Amino acid sequence: MHPIAPPLLAWYDAGHRLFPWRGIDDLYRIWVSEIMLQQTRIQTVLDRGYYDRFLERFPTVEALAAADEDAVLAAWSGLGFYRRARNLHAGAKAVVAEYDGRIPEDPAVLGTLPGIGRYTCGAILSSGRNRKLPILDGNVIRVLSRLHEVDGPIDKTATLKELWRLAEAVLPDGRPGDFNQALMDLGATVCTPTSPDCDGCPLSAGCGARAAGAQADYPQPGKRTKVTFEVRAAVMLTRDDGRFAVVRRPADGLLPNLFELPAATVGDDTTPADVAAALAGVELRNCGQVDHRFSHRHWTTHVFRGASEVGPDDVRWVTRAELSELGLPSVSRKAIEAAMGLG
Numbered sequence: 001m002h003p004i005a006p007p008l009l010a011w012y013d014a015g016h017r018l019f020p021w022r023g024i025d026d027l028y029r030i031w032v033s034e035i036m037l038q039q040t041r042i043q044t045v046l047d048r049g050y051y052d053r054f055l056e057r058f059p060t061v062e063a064l065a066a067a068d069e070d071a072v073l074a075a076w077s078g079l080g081f082y083r084r085a086r087n088l089h090a091g092a093k094a095v096v097a098e099y100d101g102r103i104p105e106d107p108a109v110l111g112t113l114p115g116i117g118r119y120t121c122g123a124i125l126s127s128g129r130n131r132k133l134p135i136l137d138g139n140v141i142r143v144l145s146r147l148h149e150v151d152g153p154i155d156k157t158a159t160l161k162e163l164w165r166l167a168e169a170v171l172p173d174g175r176p177g178d179f180n181q182a183l184m185d186l187g188a189t190v191c192t193p194t195s196p197d198c199d200g201c202p203l204s205a206g207c208g209a210r211a212a213g214a215q216a217d218y219p220q221p222g223k224r225t226k227v228t229f230e231v232r233a234a235v236m237l238t239r240d241d242g243r244f245a246v247v248r249r250p251a252d253g254l255l256p257n258l259f260e261l262p263a264a265t266v267g268d269d270t271t272p273a274d275v276a277a278a279l280a281g282v283e284l285r286n287c288g289q290v291d292h293r294f295s296h297r298h299w300t301t302h303v304f305r306g307a308s309e310v311g312p313d314d315v316r317w318v319t320r321a322e323l324s325e326l327g328l329p330s331v332s333r334k335a336i337e338a339a340m341g342l343g
């Protein structure tokens with residue numbers, strides 16, 4: 001057994017974090033949690049009820065497979081990175097159509113489902129079936145690269161290969177599932193990015209970075225992706241009956257098929273008010289602006305409001321209550337709240 005396994009498992013047993021997807025053997029529930037947590041913080045998923053609500057709406061893989069995409073995107077609204085929801089949905093359909101509703105337990109097969117890479121496959125099967133499969137997420141990368149002083153930027157294939165090798169090498173035979181969870185917990189709560197608590201760490205005796213006083217040097221970051229900025233104008237058109245217009249975004253590009261207020265990009269040679277006027281064709285009131293940061297993009301949206309009985313092509317006239325039935329990304333919600341004076 002690798003020397004870090006006994007102290008790490010003892011530390012985990014002495015009191016680990018409790019999550020609804022831990023200590024269960026329902027692979028579907030674990031799968032949903034892993035996909036939600038890929039780019040969303042645990043506290044967001046739990047405190048805002050996303051996990052429970054999603055599972056209430058789609059309690060089984062069959063229920064998810066049978067749902068239409070708009071319903072799945074509506075349940076995902078606010079979590080961002082909607083490709084995750086589409087892949088989860090496509091994966092559920094594949095499980096029902098090809099595997100009789102049983103989530104494959106062979107990693108080589110599970111890894112062929114949409115959105116399930118090596119990490120997710122290892123996380124689902126090690127947690128739900130105690131299979132000896134490694135995982136490598138941001139927390140595990142941080143712990144392993146500090147413990148072993150792994151050199152090389154983490155976006156390089158050679159560095160990742162070495163980290164995967166280490167993640168596999170440290171796994172014990174007996175409790176690989178708990179061990180993986182413990183590694184993640186250690187990275188999240190003790191071996192944190194900027195202020196690791198090395199004195200309270202069960203692995204401090206064998207930690208290379210600690211011995212060298214070089215904790216801050218690991219992991220070595222990859223190249224930063226440039227953020228692009230875009231200014232947009234969005235218009236809330238409200239009918240006499242109180243319903244307002246939303247439109248579906250194109251099927252390709254950012255936020256595909258999700259809903260938003262009618263909106264357009266503001267070029268360098270025009271103004272938000274001009275763009276909004278061209279979109280609406282009626283008198284408008286300026287409701288301020290909202291900012292939203294995606295992973296590599298920043299939108300500043302100037303929001304306007306006006307009365308109109310006609311909207312753009314393919315418009316949907318909705319009430320505020322009906323928004324919960326639509327795939328509505330956070331950026332659209334912020335614009336709607338600004339237009340309603342709620343922002």
Ligand code: SF4
Pocket residue numbers: 143146147190191192196197198201202203204205207208209210215
């Ligand atoms: S000793 Fe410090 S740097 Fe090393 S694994 Fe523990 S918390 Fe991280």
